Amino acid sequence: MENPVIIFGASELGRAAVEIFESNDIIVYGFLDDKEELHGQTIGELAILGHTEDDGFLKLIGKKCEAFIAVDDRPLRKGLVELIKTRRKMMPVNAIHSNTEIAPSAHVGHGEFINSGVVIGANARIGDHCIIHTNATIDYSAKLGDLVQVGAGSVIGSEAEIGENVFIGSGATIVPGIKIGKNARIGAGSVVVANVEEGLTVFGNPAKAV
Template structure:
């Protein structure tokens, strides 16, 4: 990648996003964050420049820099993605750690956060703007929709479908063939052996509705 990156967000996954770009020798130009208290501070010597909606910084996106949205909150993440789509006509780039394994025939969308030692297996499909934390395993032919978050060390087995906006906590196991519905939530450490309805929260071994 020739262009430097501006990271939207200076909390949560912003620091590991910086580390990901560093691991790939990509220059990070700076951070933008809505919290004015962060402006003028630094994260590992990289400055928080100002607000994500500031046209002075936005006008750099697409021409001189790329953008990555490093925000955990799905609602605000969607807002920033739409902001970049509408005002700069660009999609955020993927942040993929150098130690992640991406199968040659895995399909990826835009703006995904893929941390260290994540595995995307053969024929797996990852939508856009997903967050895959350290060591998550997405096995062959699993399909993840947009804005899905998968916690550290979770195992998504083969041919699982996870629909848009679903949250999978850390250390979760989802057995083959299960579907996790839109905006569903799976608590940390759960073992999911049957499909989960949209908007439902489940927890436990085996996972049951909370």
């Protein structure tokens, strides 16, 4: 990636994204955020430049800059993705830490946040705009849909299938072959040993509906 990156979202996730880009020697231009009280402030040496819909900065996307979405609220994240796709006809770039292990046969989509120590196994497929936190493991042939969030230290077993917009808390284990329906939520530390229906929240060891 030759162009600098504008980060949408001046949150802690945005700070982490800066470190990821810097680990890959990629320049960050600054932040856009809709909280007006943040405008003009800095994070480290980087300025919070303005609103996410500020056309003065949006027009740089795809020409002089790339875009990355650093928002973990999934509806807001999805909305910002649509903004960039609609206004700039392009997809957000990936923020993948240099200290990750991704198998050559794995497929990784667009707009991903993949933090340090993540392992993605052979033939695994990661949908677009996912957030995969530190030291998570996506084992071989597992599939993640779009907008999935995987907590730190979680393990997605081989051939598991995770639907769109699923949240998996830190330290959870999804045993091999399990299917989790879209919009489900898996509590931190849970061990999922049976399929989870769409929209269900489960917690515990073994995980049960709550």
